[in-house]
Amino acid sequence: MIRAVRGVHDILPAEAAKWERVEGTARRVFEAYGYEEIRLPVFERTELFARGIGEVTDIVQKEMYTFLDRAGEAVTLRPEATASLLRAYIEHGLHVHPKPVRLYTMGPMFRYERPQAGRYRQFHQLNVEALGDDHPALDAQVIGMLVEFFRALELAGRLQLQLNSLGDAKCRPVYRERLLEYLRAHAAALCAECRDRMERNPLRVLDCKTPACRPVLDAAPSVQEALCDDCRRHFADVREYLDAMAIPYVLNDRLVRGLDYYVRTTFELTTAELGAQNAVAGGGRYDGLIELLGGPPDPGIGFAIGIERVVLLLPPPAEGREGRKPFAFLIPLGAPALRALLPVATAARASAVTVELGYGDRKLRSELERANRLGAAWAVIVGETELARGEAVLRDMASGAQHTVALPELARELARRFEVERSRS
RNA sequence: GUGAGCGUAGCUCAAUUGGUCAGAGCACUGGACUGUGGCUCCAGGGGUUGAGGGUUCAAUUCCCUUCGCUCACCCCA
Known part of the structure; x- marks a missing residue:
């Protein structure tokens, strides 16, 4: 028998009904907020992801499905959608449209990882991006829309919104240095992995789960204190607008996301119901990324929702015969x-x-x-x-x-x- | 990449210390019931016990290898 390759899965008819519900809800909610669908290829030149996601991220260093096509060109099955979407935005000159340019897309992503509960090698995301606008009210509305999507699925009560600001190109490097200094001073008290990681990507050390590291890390300097005036004001406004919309959140100054491009507002929706893979959705602002990819200096913000993880939270279908009944x-x-x-x-x-x-x-x-x-x-x-x-x-x-x-x-x-x-x- | 647990019919699972152990329920097909369903009863198809090797008179059971699945680490959706 020929079996499916590791880490991919079939969505059988009984499950497909849930998928239709998730995708249908997304279209309805996103379009009410003025987002339009864009459909993107599932593979791109490898260079796009290497530059867009960051050379030193786990995704680029060890998780990409990369191969040479018949012409000898290095291509990669997309591990995430933002880079592709921004490439299309730049390539087709979509920045001439009124800002913010609001787009959503959905489809399979590919990461070479060991599968486990809620984690697959081919998995599916719903992606939303708002481009060319950096007003804090946009950040708040993007987050508000994400919450609205889960409300529509009656899942919002089982999720927690975590919020942080990572600073921008001005203040983040300063914080990075300050943190690195602190970590070096306390290196002896940290686990081997943290010591190894701190030089490469010190921010990531902060969410180490080794109990022995916790005291040192908990006492580490917070990004919040290091924010420059602009970032501080931006973040305060975002929070004020979230409050105005009565959207509850938890401040988590240890929330560091895995893709290099995030600046300022970052957020994650987590659940306690899915085991180790607790993030159901995540996103943030990525001002500077569009320019880095050769486009105009437009800011951007967006998020990704893991469809498999949402489906896992959805209740099982009603009793009785599943599937469609003939009339x-x-x-x-x-x-x-x-x-x-x-x-x-x-x-x-x-x-x-x-x-x-x-x-x-x-x-x-x-x-x-x-x-x-x-x-x-x-x-x-x-x-x-x-x-x-x-x-x-x-x-x-x-x-x-x-x-x-x-x-x-x-x-x-x-x-x-x-x-x-x-x-x- | 590392670690742990688990692989018996399409699905859920049985099978004393190795000794009719290759089974049950569900599902599927047919019959009881010549053109009238739901209930019941009966029967049937379907398995190289994940694969390969070893120990033994004898292996689903014990040992080794391998593959796969699951969970966890890592990381993230």
């Missing part, structure tokens, strides 16, 4: 009856009525049994007698009541009853 099950008895019912089935389906059709080679009993198992509301029986009279028998599967309908009227009759049923529910 009617057509039972021909014999080949002539089958020939008579084939066009009826086609006509009914053309009116969006889901019907299923037997082959006429089984006993009525077993076909009715099948109609019952499929959950059909109606069974339509056409045997030799009915055919001779040009009629069909309609059987109400719930009550067992039956009546006859002229064959030429059958498709219309089914469509009519389908409408009645639908308007009632």
